């Protein structure tokens with residue numbers, strides 16, 4: 146879509162529409178859910194609740210990913226960067242749909258805080274974007290690095306027999322590593338250590354609350 150042909154109001158409506166779709170849980174995957182290839186393992190009630198908490202955290206992470214890629218893509222200066230953000234954004238939408246589907250299978254729900262997380266991430270992405278393409282790409286690299294580490298920790302925490310959740314998390318992890326590498330290849334600047342630390346604290350607050358609500 147050539148944004149320069151649209152008025153700010155058009156853009157605002159397009160962004161608001163995307164935001165509402167994400168918050169309402171209307172996500173369509175372009176690839177099949179990796180969990181479909183796995184057998185449903187027997188989970189105790191406590192394990193099922195634990196898996197649901199972890200997958201709700203991952204779903205919130207993907208809500209934030211949508212907000213970040215939408216806001217950062219909005220202000221990207223080059224066509225190459227916009228194309229990469231669109232491609233990554235599509236894969237993040239797969240993640241959003243897969244985690245929502247798994248939550249549903251686990252008899253649970255997405256986070257009630259999603260609108261808040263979306264708004265916060267959108268604001269953050271906008272700040273990163275106005276600092277310029279190199280810094281914006283650097284922010285993507287650091288975000289994907291932290292998400293990848295977080296997903297790896299979930300592979301330790303998920304019940305071993307929850308093969309469906311594990312298959313989803315494993316594929317997400319592969320994709321996030323690629324997103325980070327692609328952003329790096331486009332000329333990312335190093336994110337300053339204090340910013341990295343703030344991002345990490347924000348991530349902890351997000352994961353700490355989304356596990357429960």
Ligand SMILES: [Fe+2]
Nearest residue numbers: 207210237240
């Ligand atoms: Fe993702």
Ligand SMILES: [Fe+2]
Nearest residue numbers: 289320321324
């Ligand atoms: Fe990603």
